[in-house]
Amino acid sequence: DAKTTQPPSMDCAEGRAANLPCNHSTISGNEYVYWYRQIHSQGPQYIIHGLKNNETNEMASLIITEDRKSSTLILPHATLRDTAVYYCIVSAYYGGSQGNLIFGKGTKLSVKP
Amino acid sequence: ETGVTQSPTHLIKTRGQQVTLRCSSQSGHNTVSWYQQALGQGPQFIFQYYREEENGRGNFPPRFSGLQFPNYSSELNVNALELDDSALYLCASSLGLAGGPSAKNIQYFGAGTRLSVL
Numbered sequence A: 001d002a003k004t005t006q007p008p009s010m011d012c013a014e015g016r017a018a019n020l021p022c023n024h025s026t027i028s029g030n031e032y033v034y035w036y037r038q039i040h041s042q043g044p045q046y047i048i049h050g051l052k053n054n055e056t057n058e059m060a061s062l063i064i065t066e067d068r069k070s071s072t073l074i075l076p077h078a079t080l081r082d083t084a085v086y087y088c089i090v091s092a093y094y095g096g097s098q099g100n101l102i103f104g105k106g107t108k109l110s111v112k113p
Numbered sequence B: 001e002t003g004v005t006q007s008p009t010h011l012i013k014t015r016g017q018q019v020t021l022r023c024s025s026q027s028g029h030n031t032v033s034w035y036q037q038a039l040g041q042g043p044q045f046i047f048q049y050y051r052e053e054e055n056g057r058g059n060f061p062p063r064f065s066g067l068q069f070p071n072y073s074s075e076l077n078v079n080a081l082e083l084d085d086s087a088l089y090l091c092a093s094s095l096g097l098a099g100g101p102s103a104k105n106i107q108y109f110g111a112g113t114r115l116s117v118l
Helices: B094-102
Strands: A009-013 A018-023 A033-038 A043-052 A061-064 A070-075 A084-089 A109-113 B006-007 B010-013 B019-024 B031-037 B043-052 B051-055 B065-070 B072-079 B087-094 B113-117
Touching: A009 A018, A009 A070, A018 A033, A018 A084, A018 A109, A033 A061, A043 A061, A043 A070, A043 B094, A070 A084, B006 B087, B010 B019, B019 B113, B031 B072, B043 B065, B072 B087
Parallel strands: A009 A109, B010 B113
Antiparallel strands: A018 A070, A033 A043, A033 A084, A061 A070, A084 A109, B006 B019, B019 B072, B031 B043, B031 B087, B043 B051, B065 B072, B087 B113
16 A cells, blocks of 8 residues: 555646645655656656655755655646646665555646646 | 657457567666556556566566566566456666665656557
8 A cells, every 4th residue: 555645636727836745654764755747648757756855856846844754746837738647655665565666546736727 | 758668559458368568678777667557546566677587576466477688678478368457557667776775766667558458
């Protein structure tokens, strides 16, 4: 089972910041937070990841709370092409029966004109 | 574009048949993972191959099998197809252990193969 909880859907106006929350209250000290997104009919796309510090790259920012029990993915200026399902994943595992990425159902983000 | 290519893009089979799906990984990646994604669900881990050896398996029966070749490309084979095997099958490549503690889980996905079992 996924170790994260995300809202099933969210709306965002084009050009505004999209803030996608994720709860991971049982996260372990060695587990990272990863965000992927899946645009309709395509494979998931890696966005960003972090351990405990806030991270930023060309796609998004990741804010992790001090207790690491939740995080927020921020898309600073959402466009219509950002409409997708966003998955928050926590993992330290590699290989084995747990694999390395356990996907939940994610958040369906709809960016509206 | 991730550099991960899968073939074919679509496939229709009948129950009881066998199918082989193919995946070419991104250049320099030695690890390939396969996932099954049913409609409306997140991808589910099937298995992973690292340097031609199976490196982990999810909760899938033995009729799901795989191979990884010396060039790190991979195949997923499914025998005795069932109606519930209808899904999008995704392949992802990564640096694996060579990527370090966090980067090993950065996976680059192909566009998938849509399998329909009738």
